[in-house]
Amino acid sequence: MNRCIFCDIINRESPAEIIYEDEFSIAFMDINPVTPGHLLIVPKKHFRVFTDMDEVSAGELFSAALKVSRAVRRSELKPEGLNLFLAEESAGMQEIFHCHLHIIPRYSGDGFGLKIKYSDETKNQLKINAEKIRKIL
Numbered sequence: 001m002n003r004c005i006f007c008d009i010i011n012r013e014s015p016a017e018i019i020y021e022d023e024f025s026i027a028f029m030d031i032n033p034v035t036p037g038h039l040l041i042v043p044k045k046h047f048r049v050f051t052d053m054d055e056v057s058a059g060e061l062f063s064a065a066l067k068v069s070r071a072v073r074r075s076e077l078k079p080e081g082l083n084l085f086l087a088e089e090s091a092g093m094q095e096i097f098h099c100h101l102h103i104i105p106r107y108s109g110d111g112f113g114l115k116i117k118y119s120d121e122t123k124n125q126l127k128i129n130a131e132k133i134r135k136i137l
């Protein structure tokens with residue numbers, strides 16, 4: 001496996017502004033913040049993508065995300081809101097292939113956004129697409 005920057009941070013082989021850590025997860029400031037307080041929650045075990053995670057690790061990751069999100073909301077940064085963003089694979093905008101969850105504090109007019117193109121064709125396929133997912137669960 002190639003060297004992983006997030007594993008290096010977990011192992012203290014690369015510097016990071018760590019703000020929280022428990023047995024399963026670590027949280028540190030994003031080195032390229034889109035808004036003040038932008039941080040990442042990362043499982044300590046290396047999972048390439050979210051859907052590779054086991055349920056315990058995923059639950060612990062979101063539990064840590066809740067704890068850290070509350071701290072961000074109550075902090076002097078005083079965000080007006082938050083976005084949680086998880087990218088999977090290049091098509092989903094994942095750039096570092098060690099699963100991670102972004103916590104992005106939001107402020108009116110901060111300029112962060114997603115480009116959304118609604119599709120009538122996709123809307124017309126709701127039942128068909130729901131069944132494609134339902135039959136796997």
Ligand SMILES: [Zn+2]
Nearest residue numbers: 004007046098
């Ligand atoms: Zn890693």
